[in-house]
Amino acid sequence: xxxxxxxxxxxxxxxxxxxxxxxxxxxxxxxxxxxxxxxxxxxxxxxxxxxxxxxxxxxxxxxxxxxxxxxxxxxxxxxxxxxxxxxxxxxxxxxxxxxxxxxxxxxxxxxxxxxxxxxxxxxxxxxxxxxxxxxxxxxxxxxxxxxxxxxxxxxxxxxxxxxxxxxxxxxxxxxxxxxxxxxxxxxxxxxxxxxxxxxxxxxxxxxxxxxxxxxxxxxxxxxxxxxxxxxxxxxxxxxxxxxxxxxxxxxxxxxxxxxxxxxxxxxxxxxxxxxxxxxxxxxxxxxxxxxxxxxxxxxxxxxxxxxxxxxx
Amino acid sequence: xxxxxxxxxxxxxxxxxxxxxxxxxxxxxxxxxxxxxxxxxxxxxxxxxxxxxxxxxxxxxxxxxxxxxxxxxxxxxxxxxxxxxxxxxxxxxxxxxxxxxxxxxxxxxxxxxxxxxxxxxxxxxxxxxxxxxxxxxxxxxxxxxxxxxxxxxxxxxxxxxxxxxxxxxxxxxxxxxxxxxxxxxxxxxxxxxxxxxxxxxxxxxxxxxxxxxxxxxxxxxxxxxxxxxxxxxxxxxxxxxxxxxxxxxxxxxxxxxxxxxxxxxxxxxxxxxxxxxxxxxxxxxxxxxxxxxxxxxxxxxxxxxxxxxxxx
Numbered sequence: 045x046x047x048x049x050x051x052x053x054x055x056x057x058x059x060x061x062x063x064x065x066x067x068x069x070x071x072x073x074x075x076x077x078x079x080x081x082x083x084x085x086x087x088x089x090x091x092x093x094x095x096x097x098x099x100x101x102x103x104x105x106x107x108x109x110x111x112x113x114x115x116x117x118x119x120x121x122x123x124x125x126x127x128x129x130x131x132x133x134x135x136x137x138x139x140x141x142x143x144x145x146x147x148x149x150x151x152x153x154x155x156x157x158x159x160x161x162x163x164x165x166x167x168x169x170x171x172x173x174x175x176x177x178x179x180x181x182x183x184x185x186x187x188x189x190x191x192x193x194x195x196x197x198x199x200x201x202x203x204x205x206x207x208x209x210x211x212x213x214x215x216x217x218x219x220x221x222x223x224x225x226x227x228x229x230x231x232x233x234x235x236x237x238x239x240x241x242x243x244x245x246x247x248x249x250x251x252x253x254x255x256x257x258x259x260x261x262x263x264x265x266x267x268x269x270x271x272x273x274x275x276x277x278x279x280x281x282x283x284x285x286x287x288x289x290x291x292x293x294x295x296x297x298x299x300x301x302x303x304x305x306x307x308x309x310x311x312x313x314x315x316x317x318x319x320x321x322x323x324x325x326x327x328x329x330x331x332x333x334x335x336x337x338x339x340x341x342x343x344x345x346x347x348x349x350x351x352x353x354x355x356x
Numbered sequence: 357x358x359x360x361x362x363x364x365x366x367x368x369x370x371x372x373x374x375x376x377x378x379x380x381x382x383x384x385x386x387x388x389x390x391x392x393x394x395x396x397x398x399x400x401x402x403x404x405x406x407x408x409x410x411x412x413x414x415x416x417x418x419x420x421x422x423x424x425x426x427x428x429x430x431x432x433x434x435x436x437x438x439x440x441x442x443x444x445x446x447x448x449x450x451x452x453x454x455x456x457x458x459x460x461x462x463x464x465x466x467x468x469x470x471x472x473x474x475x476x477x478x479x480x481x482x483x484x485x486x487x488x489x490x491x492x493x494x495x496x497x498x499x500x501x502x503x504x505x506x507x508x509x510x511x512x513x514x515x516x517x518x519x520x521x522x523x524x525x526x527x528x529x530x531x532x533x534x535x536x537x538x539x540x541x542x543x544x545x546x547x548x549x550x551x552x553x554x555x556x557x558x559x560x561x562x563x564x565x566x567x568x569x570x571x572x573x574x575x576x577x578x579x580x581x582x583x584x585x586x587x588x589x590x591x592x593x594x595x596x597x598x599x600x601x602x603x604x605x606x607x608x609x610x611x612x613x614x615x616x617x618x619x620x621x622x623x624x625x626x627x628x629x630x631x632x633x634x635x636x637x638x639x640x641x642x643x644x645x646x647x648x649x650x651x652x653x654x655x656x657x658x659x660x661x662x663x664x665x666x667x668x
Contacts, residue, residue, distance in 0.1 A: 066469065069483065086484030118465055118472035122481050124490035128440045150464050152499055153430055154529040157378065160430035169434050171381070172398030178436035187464055189501045190527050191534035215502050217466040222503035223548065226540040233545070236535065 046250030047208040047258060047280050049182065050144045051305060053111035055353045059341045060304070062146060062282075063106050063333075064312025065134060066116040067095040071316050073326035076101075092126035095119075098329075099134045102316065105330035107141035110337050112182075114282075114310055117149035135180035146282065147181030150212065154193040161186075162201035166209075183208040185260060185282065188237055192244070195257075199247045208248070208256040208280075213237045213272065216262025216285030234261075234268060235275060242276045252305060252353050254280040261299065263291030263309065270298035273306065281307035287314035287340070297347035304351035311340055358562030359520040359570060359592050361494065362456045363617060365423035367665045371653045372616070374424040374458060374594075375414065375645075376624025377446060378431045379407040383628050385638035388413075404438035407431075410641070411446045414628065417642035419453035422649050424494075426594075426622055429461035447492035458594065459493030462524065466505040473498075474513035478521075495520040497572060497594070500549055504556070511559045511569075520560070520568040520592075525549045525584065528574025528597030546573075546580060547587060554588045564617060564665050566592040573611065575603030575621065582610035585618065593619035599626035599652070609659035616663035623652055 084090035120131035151161040165184045168175045188211045214234035224234040245255025263285035281299045299307035318336035319329040396402035432443035463473040477496045480487045500523045526546035536546040557567025575597035593611045611619035630648035631641040
């Protein structure tokens with residue numbers, strides 16, 4: 045239930061990080077693009093196939109040491125229907141390799157429409173006598189601007205299918221404060237949003253103390269992370285902004301409890317483009333990604349300490 | 357530029373309404389489903405084909421009297437990759453019939469990721485020497501919770517491609533107030549969001565007085581619509597909540613200026629399921645949709661008066 049499967053994978057790998065799969069075509073090694081364009085032309089399909097080959101290489105290189113992947117839906121939608129197929133196949137491949145899949149799509153709507161998103165990304169849809177999983181996320185990022193009507197429909201789908209959500213609270217970008225830091229009776233909006241999540245989470249309690257309703261809290265705002273951790277004892281944090289956006293391991297340490305649980309830190313470009321940063325051969329892209337993932341794990345684990353789900 | 361093409365179509369049809377295409381399989385007449393399931397099986401593809409046949413019938417019946425369609429992305433994502441293909445084909449067909457396409461997807465993210473969404477839904481993506489339109493919206497609904505970083509990337513894509521956006525301000529659902537009505541120094545958040553939109557819109561000025569940055573303002577909150585119209589003279593309103601959600605034509609009248617411009621009112625279920633409400637033969641679904649669209653236009657035009665883009 046809840047985010048328990050994610051937490052178990054984090055313990056098992058002793059690694060509270062997630063590899064973001066945000067594959068721009070610029071990130072994909074030339075040899076992969078060449079091969080796919082030769083076969084499918086310089087088309088959306090050719091591009092989408094190249095993204096999949098790239099993702100597959102990354103997943104193979106990471107699946108025994110990183111607990112989760114986070115495909116960012118925007119980069120798949122950008123290649124149209126073919127791109128959406130690559131999203132599905134990436135989720136399917138990551139799942140087959142035992143990785144937890146967080147679909148980063150920041151979906152939001154109300155009532156039956158939000159139910160449709162929940163079904164699309166975390167549930168099963170009925171067609172006549174048959175049932176299908178439209179997409180294959182274990183968790184989905186969502187935007188809570190519409191209030192409870194936009195979140196409730198997710199909770200029942202999560203309960204039925206053992207899935208979770210992460211609601212945007214304090215995002216990692218420079219202008220996140222324009223709205224999120226504004227105060228209502230002295231309380232900033234990101235805290236209000238966090239408290240709503242703690243409340244919504246009561247419907248999806250987890251066995252390790254964290255509910256199925258997590259929040260997104262940017263690594264670039266360490267004080268806010270600390271404050272949110274204080275306020276939200278049952279809420280798990282998905283933490284973007286590490287590395288490429290400038291935040292360090294120390295910045296995120298307040299998210300974690302004494303058992304080393306409480307958060308998962310994302311790195312996308314840092315891992316995907318490690319081969320560019322290392323300036324090694326592009327054929328080594330997967331090995332370079334693994335090296336960076338190990339470096340990141342070590343850096344973060346220095347602050348987190350041992351991760352354990354035992355309550356003793 | 358901006359939302360000018362939409363405004364021109366509204367004037368031309370003398371109809372400030374948009375037909376929401378939120379096709380749940382339950383809404384699709386049995387004879388269409390039967391035919392598609394026979395051919396493609398009770399599969400995602402079978403379902404997606406049925407949705408397309410339904411949409412096509414609706415577009416044919418509405419295209420000369422309704423200026424725009426608003427496909428809701430959730431209902432297409434719910435049928436996976438096949439559903440996304442139906443979204444594309446629906447957009448393509450509506451465009452071929454001269455209708456303006458508002459993709460209701462409430463996308464949101466930051467920086468290059470938001471750029472990817474903008475490209476996906478309003479722009480063109482490069483693959484080698486070629487360029488493709490991944491999806492075919494003329495405008496996109498977006499969520500502004502992340503602030504300017506989440507909106508700026510859209511503006512340049514809109515400028516380049518003559519497209520527009522609608523940002524959620526005051527949504528139509530019962531719990532929209534949980535966050536949106538909270539006040540910051542006495543000003544409700546939906547107003548703050550509206551003011552940001554008026555500001556962002558300066559980069560996309562339109563020839564008829566309305567910018568390319570519209571807002572979503574729910575018909576279920578007539579007082580807030582009136583207040584927003586007062587505050588935001590250059591901001592066009594996309595207005596959901598009419599009909600099925602309980603709001604009447606009078607409730608939305610404050611959105612319109614003396615030229616009958618300023619807003620476009622959505623009806624989804626009301627139009628799509630008119631044949632169910634009329635209890636006519638399901639084979640008449642398109643005619644029933646047209647009858648309801650005409651009824652709605654008349655009801656709303658009673659409050660709006662003549663629509664004119666002349667400045668005289």
